[in-house]
Amino acid sequence: MPPKVGEGVCSPWTFQGLTLCIMSIVFCRIQGAILTNNAEVELGGNATLRCTLTNHQFKTIQVSWQKAINQNFVNMAVYYNETFIADSYKGRINFTIIEVNDTAITFWNVSTQENGCYRCIFNTFPGGAFEGDSCLSVYDNLNTFLHYTVSxxxxxxxxxxxxxxxxxxxxxxxxxxxxxxxxxxxxxxxxxxxxxxxxxxxxxxxxxxxxxxxxxxxxxxxxxxxxxxxxWYLVPVVITVSVLISVIVVIIVVCCWKRHMKKRRRF
Structure with missing residues (x-):
């Protein structure tokens, strides 16, 4: 007697489940196939962000870099046979690695505007787009100052x-x-x-x-x-007393000196 639908290891539901599992595994591998790095740079320095596509089974057609602005990603640099840099980023960034499965952009004379996260995108055939995210942390050294007065x-x-x-x-x-x-x-x-x-x-x-x-x-x-x-109450008192003592000492010295000079003149 042949097995009924839904029974045994050969049922359509079993095959569908296996297919979904295999697709999920492949999808996870593809999504995790980009190596990225985060970078930290002092204000005014240079920094590089890099993405490497480890899955070589697809042909890369185009490489793009985008920046996260207000929860959206905006194009800033694209490589498709030649490089294109958005006007607002010209003179500030450039491709420093351009290979089929490897890309890097370098930021020059970094300002606080470059602080944030970026996305690299490999558009491939027939695999579609592969994305990776990395962040650039810009910092400036801390300067502190403390002032206090009492009155x-x-x-x-x-x-x-x-x-x-x-x-x-x-x-x-x-x-x-x-x-x-x-x-x-x-x-x-x-x-x-x-x-x-x-x-x-x-x-x-x-x-x-x-x-x-x-x-x-x-x-x-x-x-x-x-x-x-x-x-703090004693500080002005001590200063005042010190000044008075200094004045008195000066007056005594002057008086003694004048008295001494008068005696010399008599002789």
Whole structure:
């Protein structure tokens, strides 16, 4: 008796399942057949992104590079018998490897505009398009500055951090009033300014005050040199007393010198 449909290992459903599995495996292999690299570069430097098609069974007809902009990919460079660079990228990028299964583009004098992710596309026959994604991380070294003043019973501290990507500032400053703003600089870097106001007569004053700057996963601590409660009141007093003592000493010296000169004249 012949087997019924749906029974045994030879049923149509079994063949369909095997076919789908084989297609999935082939598809996964094709999708994973491009080797890419990510790159990190300092502002103003040069960087290269590369894609290599490891599947050689199809003929490559065209190679393209696109950039991700607002969740869309925009053409920036194409190789089809000769190279084509989009007008907005001329003088900024160029193909540095052009082979059937290997492509690379180099960015010159990198600006913050180049920061982001890119897609390489190998258009093949008869295999269709193979895509690979790689990202370029642009950075600028961190610069920090701390300024503080004490007047009218208040400590004003300003912490400034400039870099790219945007640095983040936080404070260890109990009881402080804080405000922050940022400025985009012409070269694409970002300057963040954070200010605190501390009442020097409060119970919190005298505790450690720290400006914490986080940039590219690294944390930098900048301490405000507050020693103990009441310290800032003593500073102007000490300065005033020192000045008075200096003036008195000068007056005494001048008086002694004049007295000495008078005695010499008598003789």
């Amino acid at each position: 009218d019973g208040h400590l004003n501290a300003t912490c400034l951090a400039t870099g790219f990507p945007r640095p983040n500032i936080s404070w260890i400053a109990p009881g402080a009033e804080k405000n922050e703003h940022e400025i985009a600089n012409p070269n694409g870097t970002v300057s963040v300014t954070s200010k605190i106001l501390v009442n020097t007569s409060s119970s919190h004053f005298g505790q450690e005050l720290i400006c914490k700057v986080t940039h590219r996963g690294k944390e930098t601590d900048i301490k405000v040199p507050v020693k103990k409660r009441g310290y």
